[in-house]
Amino acid sequence: MKPITELLSSGVVIGDGGYLIELERRGYVDSGSGREKVGTGRGSGQFTPEIAIENPEALRELHREFLQAGSHVLQALTFFGTREKLNRAGYGSDTEKINGAAVKVAREVAGARALVAGSVSRTQLTEREGLGSLDKSRDHIAEQIRLLKDAGVDFLILETFFHLAEMQVALKCASDAGLPAVATMSFRPLISKCSDDHTPAECARVMADLGAIAVGANCEQDPKRMLPLLREMRSAVSVPLAAQPAAFHTTNECHSFTRLPAFPDDLETIQVSRQEFVDFGRTALAEGIRYAGGCCGCNAAYIRSLARGVAAKA
């Protein structure tokens, strides 16, 4: 496979879908909802990636499905894999093992047919303790990036950051490690501002200035709801855009599915049709989106639809 920077300059790179929600549906990932109200910031907030060491076969199968559907990149399931988050879920002492195993499984499936990206997300410290915790975040993110580099990822996807300040920390860690990084923010409860009050255009500029090879958004909204914020970003930067939307409907009052009552146990009631991802793929190139994939709610059927849309072009 060509390096990610070359792929981005030669067409639309097709990413993969969302792992944790799909694997929760299959019974391998704990949403935490049986013990706590998920999303309050008080509990473990589960959705952690210990499947990589507990049920690697199930993870391997989902990677195979995405590859078969047309993904050019497989993300190692290292989302929420910092020691901070794993500690809260009772897996802190397995941090090295989980990150290493997740990359190994993704690499075995990818072979020479896809690149392997390390997924790095927010620590959740900023939501819980405020921006004063950024030094702690830096240590955790730097540690995870070192583990991912040692495990041999091709590049990083920094995703689902709510605060631009924490994304800046992550981009600096990526740059210190010498790894190229795609950077995508998540916007909630509305697409107009991130959690520390920056517009999508400001986020895009800052991420591009810190060296991100593509900037954009992931999760929380379906493609149609996300498009206006991506257009704002496109007008602000010249680097390629990356978009990995969720496959869930949101409302005019709340643009984030994780803030709707259906999260996490009734998501089937707000699932969007895979047709939305055909349309998303069809418009990707015209909208400047050079990295297009899916996030929560996107199984292989959605990625196949996306690939079909990209192939159909306009």
Ligand SMILES: [Zn+2]
């Ligand atoms: Zn997601």
